[in-house]
Amino acid sequence: MTAKIIDGKAIAQELRGNIAKAAAELAKDHGIVPGLAVVLVGADPASEVYVRSKSKAVTDAGMKSFDHKLPADTSQDDLLALIKQLNEDKNVHGILVQLPLPSQIDSTLVLNSIDPNKDVDGFHPVNAGRLATGQRALVPCTPFGCVILAKKMHSSLSGMNAVVIGRSNIVGKPLAQLLLAENCTVTVAHSKTKDLPGVCREADLLFAAVGRPEMVKGDWIKPGATVIDVGINRVPGEAGKTKLVGDVDYKEALAVAGAVTPVPGGVGPMTIACVILNTLRAACASAGLPEPKV
Numbered sequence: 540m541t542a543k544i545i546d547g548k549a550i551a552q553e554l555r556g557n558i559a560k561a562a563a564e565l566a567k568d569h570g571i572v573p574g575l576a577v578v579l580v581g582a583d584p585a586s587e588v589y590v591r592s593k594s595k596a597v598t599d600a601g602m603k604s605f606d607h608k609l610p611a612d613t614s615q616d617d618l619l620a621l622i623k624q625l626n627e628d629k630n631v632h633g634i635l636v637q638l639p640l641p642s643q644i645d646s647t648l649v650l651n652s653i654d655p656n657k658d659v660d661g662f663h664p665v666n667a668g669r670l671a672t673g674q675r676a677l678v679p680c681t682p683f684g685c686v687i688l689a690k691k692m693h694s695s696l697s698g699m700n701a702v703v704i705g706r707s708n709i710v711g712k713p714l715a716q717l718l719l720a721e722n723c724t725v726t727v728a729h730s731k732t733k734d735l736p737g738v739c740r741e742a743d744l745l746f747a748a749v750g751r752p753e754m755v756k757g758d759w760i761k762p763g764a765t766v767i768d769v770g771i772n773r774v775p776g777e778a779g780k781t782k783l784v785g786d787v788d789y790k791e792a793l794a795v796a797g798a799v800t801p802v803p804g805g806v807g808p809m810t811i812a813c814v815i816l817n818t819l820r821a822a823c824a825s826a827g828l829p830e831p832k833v
């Protein structure tokens with residue numbers, strides 16, 4: 540058996556096209572052009588690449604991109620002052636502060652200072668609480684993308700056994716909430732879980748978000764399961780170069796799973812698409828409009 544490869548890149552492209560159409564309608568019918576402010580502190584090369592691809596996705600969708608690049612030695616007060624200004628700016632519907640932040644800055648304090656209605660990362664406790672209680676929320680982009688991919692494979696997730704490996708605030712916990720809202724039976728596994736391979740083998744839907752290269756082996760996977768690999772690990776490759784691998788042993792997964800996401804080209808592009816989607820959703824909510832259909 541060889542698994543279907545879930546083409547996250549293509550699914551993200553299609554989603555971005557639909558977001559662009561909805562944004563054009565919002566502009567035509569309501570005169571609103573969604574705007575995303577991305578704040579990058581310091582000059583980490585990986586973060587710069589990522590911020591650039593977000594800005595491009597925003598402008599491709601016909602939205603406005605406001606990039607703020609601050610020096611690595613920016614003070615916490617200066618960053619908080621910028622966020623206050625962005626919170627008050629009517630042209631800014633979404634604010635994203637790229638993580639990680641330099642050590643002189645308290646990340647939690649900074650994230651908590653973002654207006655929850657502009658928090659397109661969905662990291663603010665108000666959004667975590669809205670998600671957990673089934674209210675309209677801005678949902679963290681990586682888990683949002685994971686669930687969209689799972690729903691591409693299965694018309695309904697209801698009653699499925701979902702196992703999430705990883706319990707971070709950014710991926711594992713919000714992903715568990717989203718899957719619960721889809722009526723899955725959800726297990727959140729982590730480093731203290733007993734018999735992790737055995738727990739994983741029960742999963743109809745397996746999500747790996749631990750940050751350990753190729754940890755999930757073929758014999759951890761229930762035959763025919765859908766495997767969504769959230770890991771993006773840079774490891775040594777051929778000829779002194781580096782390569783990207785996920786948290787799943789892709790080759791082994793291909794032989795057992797029903798469907799599996801590749802890395803790169805799986806969850807990563809969906810994360811970017813969902814930042815843009817959340818910007819559109821924030822713009823609609825700010826105008827008192829219903830959820831955009833995309």
Ligand SMILES: Nc1nc(=O)c2c([nH]1)NC[C@@H]1CN(c3ccc(C(=O)N[C@@H](CCC(=O)O)C(=O)O)cc3)C=[N+]21
Pocket residue numbers: 589635636637638639660680681771783802803804805806807808810811
């Ligand atoms: N406030 C904040 N929000 C984030 O969502 C956030 C963040 N900070 N800090 C960094 C991480 C990382 N992240 C990625 C998103 C897409 C790809 C992506 O598109 N990856 C490509 C490969 C890119 C490559 O080749 O390096 C892929 O998987 O196909 C990667 C990484 C979002 N993050």
Ligand SMILES: [Mg+2]
Pocket residue numbers: 547801802803804805806807808
């Ligand atoms: Mg990927």
